[in-house]
Amino acid sequence: MLKKVHCVRLDGDKAELEDEIAEEVPLVIFVNGKHFSTAMISPQMREEFVTGHLFTEGIIDGPVDIESLKVESNTAKVLTRHSTTFLESRKVILSGCGSTSSFLDKKKLPKICSNLMLDRTMVLNAMKAVLRSDNFKRSGGFHSCGLFNESGAIIVVDDIGRHNALDKVIGFGLIRNLDLKDTFIATTGRISSDVALKCARANIPVIASKGAVTTLAVEIAENSGLTTAGFVRGNKMNIYSGGRIN
C-alpha cells in the first residue's frame, strides 16, 4: 500500500529524505473477453473491488452472476453467467439528456428498503474508526472508507480513490452475503452523485463523510431514501437528507 520514494523537502532549508507514498496500480478489467474498464487503484482487495465495481456499475446483480473471476497481476478476467451488454460508455446515465431534471429520472433511481435507525454516536464513532487508518495518517494519499453496522466496523479499506474504496467495501459485503440494508458507510471522501448512487444501488441506507455533499448527491439521496451526513468532524455533522440519524 505504501512505497518508499526519494524526495526533496523544502522548508526554509532543503533536505533529501525517504518518504512513504500511496501505491497506485492499474487494474484492467475484462468482462466476457471484452475490455470493460481500467481502474487506477491501490493494490489490495482486487477481487472485492471488481465484484463491487461491476455491481455498482450495474453489470451484475451480485456475486451469483459471476461464473468465474480471475485476478492476475494487473488484469482481472470475469465471466458472467448471463451475457452482458456495455457499449462505448459505461457511465450511469439515468435517462434522457435534455436537462438536469430529466437526467435525474426519479422513477429509475434505486429505492432503499431498510429499517435502520442510528444514534449519532454510532456515526461519530464510525468516523473516528475511519480516521484511525494507519495508511491514511502516514501518507495522506488515501481515502478511507468503512462499512459499519450497529455493533461497529465490519471492514475499513484505504484506496487512492474514494470511489474505489467504496466499491471495495461493497464488494466485500456482497461476497460475504451481508445484508447491506443493516449497514452504513463512513468515508473520508466527499459524497458526490456517483457515491450516492453506489450506496442506493447497494441498498445501504446511510452514508457519512468527513467532507462535503454535492447538490446532485442530495437530490439522488432524497429520491432514493438515502441519509447523507457531511462534515462529520469531532462531535458535529450536517445531515442533508433522510432521517435515519438521531
Added chain:
Amino acid sequence: MLKKVHCVRLDGDKAELEDEIAEEVPLVIFVNGKHFSTAMISPQMREEFVTGHLFTEGIIDGPVDIESLKVESNTAKVLTRHSTTFLESRKVILSGCGSTSSFLDKKKLPKICSNLMLDRTMVLNAMKAVLRSDNFKRSGGFHSCGLFNESGAIIVVDDIGRHNALDKVIGFGLIRNLDLKDTFIATTGRISSDVALKCARANIPVIASKGAVTTLAVEIAENSGLTTAGFVRGNKMNIYSGGRIN
C-alpha cells in the same frame, strides 16, 4: 456554483439551518454525433472543460481540431475537423496490459519540453492563491486548481472534481493559445497518475499540490520530465520528481 439547501446540524444539540453546498451537474459530451462521455462537473466554464477534456483524453490535439463546439444546458456537441475514433473505453491505456511496467510504456509517454525554473516562493504563493478560493472556503465541497506563470495567477477554477478543474484550466489555456510550457499548476487535489498524464500531455512542466502524490504519478512524472511537489502547506513542500523548483 453554490446552492442553498436545508440541513440539520447535530452538534450536541440539533438545529435546522440553510447550508451552502457545491452544485454538481451532468455534462453529456457528444463528439461527431457519438456519445463520448458524461462528466459530473460544476456548472461554470463548460466550453473550457470540453476543450481541455478532449485534449487531455487525446481526442484532439488542440482547439484548431474543433470545427464547432456548442454547449446547451447539460449537453455539449463537438464536431472535429478530422474523424476521430474512440471505442468502448476512452481511458488512457498506454500499452500492453501484462504488468505495471509494460502498462507504463516509457517510450509512449509525452515528453515535456520547457526551460521553466521556479523559485519556491512562486509555488508557495500560488498555493496560497488557490486556497483563497471563496467557493472552496464556503462549501468545502470543491477542488481548486490554478494555472500560473512567473508573474502569478492566470486563472483559478473550482470544480467538484479535481480532474475537471485541471481540464478546465488546461482548456482555458488552449483556447487562449497560451504557451503552456511557461506555466505551472497549483491544486488542492492529489496528484494521481491521470493528473500527471494530463499535465505531461499539455506540456505543463510543474504541478504542486496541497495533497499527496501517488507512486504511479511519480513514475510518469520522472519519465515525462514533470516536476511534482506534494504537501505544499505553509512554507513547506516535498518534491518527488523533477528539478524545476529551487
